[in-house]
Amino acid sequence: MNRNVSRIFAALFGILAIALPLFAGDYPLQVARNIMLYMALAITWDMLLRSGQISFGIAGLFGVGAYAAILGVIRAGMPAWFSIIFAAIFSGVVAFAIGFLILRLRAMYFSIVTLALGEIFRIIIHNLHDFTGGPEGVVMQQGVIFGGSAGKLYWLTLAGLAVAIAASYWFEKSKIHFALTAIRNNEISAKSSGVNIFRWLLLAFVVTSAIQGLLGGIFVQSYGFATPDTVFSADFTLLPLAMALLGGVYSTRGPIFGAILLGLVSEWLKLKIPYGHLVVYGIIIIIVILFMPQGLKQLVRQPANKTDRRSA
């Protein structure tokens, strides 16, 4: 019964999301696009978190994808739609290669190394002036995909979000869920039960990185330019993290709720205080960690907690 109600809500919400461009103006569409982008990043961050690994390198792989897409168009003459797929593949391959090195690391060492890798990508792109345009970045001559039509760009971002949500549900419903949860709860017992830890972590890392790259590609195609400071901005690490934490981690729904709530609040705050509205994100992270480690999910779904724990 309860499940049916929530399914109906999800379906209604989905239809609303798809139909939004038919009646909303450019400004709401722009806000919705931003929220969806961060939401998708929050979901990918959470997908890796389900294995117990905290990545601070979302911005790094996002930026790699963004540059792969724009350079694919400018230097290799790819069609715009293909460059987005290329961005996903490129980020996935990069993640596959670095995964062999860094997925043996745990806890703070993994987090710090992902942060450092993001910076390395930024500096490399910043310094390869001839190929990447250096600090001034690159601009696409033929302009934005779909001629900049707000509705179509919205649907493109929505498609990126759909990929993230689908992947997240795949992670939740298949046996990947059990593998990742086992690794998170107790690595030694997971190993002794025959879970190939490294393989599952590599899978999770490559899939999440590929989606982050895909989103980078979508981002750069819908704005038509890339500079190291915009696509490697710390916001792309920070905001998704705060959103997922606020909504509640280890689920698909948590980051979605968190992103909608924080996205709308920060949009409103941006108009009120142009400087330093990001302080809200810092404070939210602190409060959530201290007082409600399970996020808003904890407040909304108190009775359902027991079943959650059993399946977790």
Added chain:
Amino acid sequence: MVVKRRTAIIAAMSIAATIALILWKPTVLIYGLQAAGLYAAVAIPMGLVLGIVHIVNLSHGEFMMVAAYAAYSACKALGMDPLLAIIPTAIVTAIFGWVIFQLTIRRALKGPELNQLILTFGLAIAFTQTINLIFTSQTYKIPLDYVSASMDIGDITFGTWSFVFVAVAIVYTYGLQFFLTKTTTGKAALAVGQNPRGAAIVGIDVYRTYGLVFALAMALVGAMGALFLTKSAIFPGVGTPFTMKSFCLIAMAGVGNIPGILGASVLLGVAENFLRAFRPTRDWAEIVFFVLIIVVIVGRSLKGRKS
């Protein structure tokens, strides 16, 4: 025996490299040492916190930034020299750090390590953005005459003021060494760092010690914040690289090895300035420490798996 031989080889190689540098590019060595002093002086308090309280404080550099802004405000309001503000800033930052510790970090100490990491990350953002809110992202600098003091040896000229950082780093290292091994409070702190439960059993108030150590570390960082103001312009993001650099140096030296931080920072400082000395590689100097941090951490994990 094997370890000894390896140490001897490393020592011989570094002496040879130093001599080669002195003959070839003396400024690389001088500026490298000055940078190393700054890095080490900021990293040592973080090493103290990591070694005893066992948290990676990702808001470490931000504490220094906040201290620098506090010193700047005091200097502007009272028209005094940043050097005079060192002691007051240290005291204020220590109190501020103690309050933050009691309000936030203390509550997360029992939780998983990842919570502490995210918590201090949140603190870092909150500090940077609060400063951004109050002072905006404009840079501030106090012009001082003595900072541009320089010296000539033979045909090279270099600034001497930054050697003050080297002095501070050395004072911090040996001061802490003295504090941890000779004073009662220091010995208690060391005991808590080695085994909190054992320390609690013999009657040490563990959480009080954590608070004290954190406040002490913040006092040292606060003093550095005021000193940093003499040399550099400040802006909200000025402390962020220092968090990463400090962690890198501690990871290189090994947690709990405070004198090792000095050596690691010399390596980092000289390597950065070496790249900066040549035009084609100048822009790549920034990348050195990110590469170094990955090499060190991954290298350690590979070595750990073998043994």
